Amino acid sequence: MKNSEIQPLLDVMARLRDPQSGCPWDLAQSFSTIVPFTLEEAYEVADTIERMALDELPDELGDLLFQVVFYCQLGKEQGLFDFGDVVEKICNKLTSRHPHVFGSLKEASAEQVKQNWETIKAKERKDKSLHSxxxxxxxALPALTRSVKIQQRVARVGFDWDDLGPVVDKIHEEIGEVLHEVRLDKPIQEKIQDEMGDLLFAVTNLARHLGIEPEQALRQANAKFERRFRGVETLASKSGKSMQEHSLIELDGYWDQVKRNEVHK
Structure with missing residues (x-):
């Protein structure tokens, strides 16, 4: 990237944060206050890609890049770092983690590259004096994504099952514990929530063992359910009755019809 390509955006950001002539909203922000906007922009990029609306992607990537530039402006104002420091950090990290490209390591397979990447990251954590x-x-990671990372980390030191059997058994065990709490004479919501958390963690572990990204899988399931339910609403509307006037059996029938129509498309 040529410096001239990013400089206009850096100049706009500096102008927005100018103490005399800048934008009051931008001037009121801090590192912590713009984090929610950064997460939102990242999800909008993901949404654009999932919808394959690639014509919208440059705009959404620009919004995400602006978040990075915002942090850099705040860092520059506080004498901590600037955009150049961020670029230097990521370039150094990428070159050090790709010795098969930038170093003396011989050609490696994709699996070897992944293993080497994790080894280098582990060394970096050790160099930072991390104890666990x-x-x-x-x-701040989404809970499903963070669960996967936790499970991946402990798996590297051998705390993991070698096959799917125990993983699936654990899910059944956790379902039983949820139902046990629910069926008590006086169910305690906090206990039910605790057991539901264990169940979700166990299901996430199954997804990891299957090579499935659970966050992505759930996003797809949400989209599929939304698409099909909108179809149910359309069929219900055509019947001349409101959704509330239908029985659950009728609505289930619409749902099955929508599913059949998807298969035949």
Missing amino acids: VLDNIPL
């Missing part, structure tokens, strides 16, 4: 394999996993 679970250190440095961001708390």
Whole structure:
């Protein structure tokens, strides 16, 4: 990237944060206050890709890049770092983690590259004096994604099952514990929530063993359910009755019809 290509955006950001003539909203922001916007922009990029609306992607990537530039402007104002420091850090990290490209390591397979990447990351964590394999996993990650990272970390030190049997058994065990709490004479919501968390963690572990990204799988399931339910609403509307006037059996029938129509497309 040529410096001239990013400079206009850096100049716009500096102008927005100018103490005399800048934008009051931008001037009021801090590192912590713009984090929610950064997460939102990242999800909008993911949504655009999932919808394959690639004509919208440059715009969404620009919004995400602006978040990076915003952090850099704040860092520059506080004498901590600037955009150049960020670029230097990522370039150094990428070159050090790709010795098969930038170093003396011979040609490697995709699996070898992945293993080498994890080895280098482990060394980096050790150099940072991190005491646990679970250190440095961001708390702000989506819960499913963070579960996968926790499980991946402990698996590297041998705390993992070798086959699917025990993984599936654990899911059945957790379902039983959820139902046990629910069926008590006086169910305690906090206990039910705790057991549901264990169940979700176990299901996430199954997804990891199957090579499935659970966050992505759930996003796809959400989209599929939404698409099909909208189809149910359309069929219900054509019947001349509101959704509430239908029985569950009728609505289930619409649902099955929508599913059949998807198969025949």
